[in-house]
Amino acid sequence: MKLPAAMALLLALISAAAQAADFDAAQTRRILGHGPWPPAESADRSNRLSGNRDAVRLGAMLFGEPRLSGNGAISCQTCHRPDHGWSEAKARSEGLRLQDRNAPGLLNVRLQRWFGWDGANDSLWAAGIRPILKDSEMGGSAAATAKLLREDAPLACLAQRVAPDYATGDDEAVLVLAAKALAAFQETINSPRTPFDEFRDALAANDRAGMARYPEAAQRGLALFTGRGQCGMCHTGANFSNGEFHDTGLVFFLNDPDRKPGTPRRADPGRHGGIAQLKANRFNLLGRYNDDASGQASIPARHVEQQHRNWGEFKVPSLRNLTATAPYMHNGSKPSLRDVILHYSDLDEDRLHSDGEAILKPLKLAEGEIADLQAFLESLSVPNDTAARYENLRREAAACR
Structure with a gap:
């Protein structure tokens, strides 16, 4: 059976672009999946004031x-x-x-x-x-x-x-x-377009001159991001986030400065607690203030259920404009992008609970790889x-x- 003409053209484009940029076909597909930027705007159906x-x-x-x-x-x-x-x-x-x-x-x-x-x-x-x-x-x-x-x-x-x-x-x-x-x-x-977006579009068009304008360190970091690092398993799409929740090996317990000696430390339940709050909230999209008459907007709230694995999970953040938003992680425990990269490089697998993130493994990055990955992440930020x-x-x- 012959591939449809459009599919054949896409495969040829991916193959040519991969050769031009030294990315394999799978990596090129992943890179192209991080765009285009900006995505099309759409109104929030649950909010009648959206776009007003x-x-x-x-x-x-x-x-x-x-x-x-x-x-x-x-x-x-x-x-x-x-x-x-x-x-x-x-x-x-x-x-x-x-x-x-x-x-x-x-x-x-x-x-x-x-x-x-x-x-x-x-x-x-x-x-x-x-x-x-x-x-x-x-x-x-x-x-x-x-x-x-x-x-x-x-x-x-x-x-x-x-x-x-x-x-x-x-x-x-x-x-x-x-x-x-x-x-x-x-x-x-x-946020506006970034150097990465220019590179991604040049890659899609097999524009070698456009690709060459993207710094070599950022390209090496992107290759690591889409390859051995498997970062795109969670940081997907044009916004570099799958919008879901994962346990990334951070400490569960809170550092409470006012905790009295002898009292137990509090733990942050993350998504597990968030689902309970969502279900109990009268302002959720199952309630009377949802402006979406079709009922489509309320489907996620209707079907989401607590799972044991949700304990200690937190939402995957976007990676766009990271340079402006330090410190990082849900608890602000990582002061710099380098600290975040080191966390995943030296990840403590024993900290992840048994039904947690099987895909997470210590990356054991060399110093040059750390610098390259940071260069790529920084290429996702521009002033706005x-x-x-x-x-x-x-x-x-x-x-x-």
């Missing part, structure tokens, strides 16, 4: 609004810093109290399927409600949020534009409106103007009357 320009402005205004917190001093940007890749610069974030984890970055957050390190939320807008209401983070309330949106002139102006009858709704409905506006804004925080665009949106929002 006034909702984006309202969300930007709320993102930097400390009055959402109980003490009037903490906003979303306290932990998700626009000047730090929309992530936390401290190892563990601090709201009203010290948190167990490092706040993840928000660049390209619209591409995720689960939200938070443990996936305790199945929508971006529900993920925004959690810190507002959580006593140890912002310590706010539905009543205070609704009061703010009804009484603050610019916020009320924008809220009325996106939902003319919002002020007559109950406090919880107004809280959800605020969260959906926050999500609409966060969907716009996207998202912080400046955020400030422009806030100025536009403040002018609403």
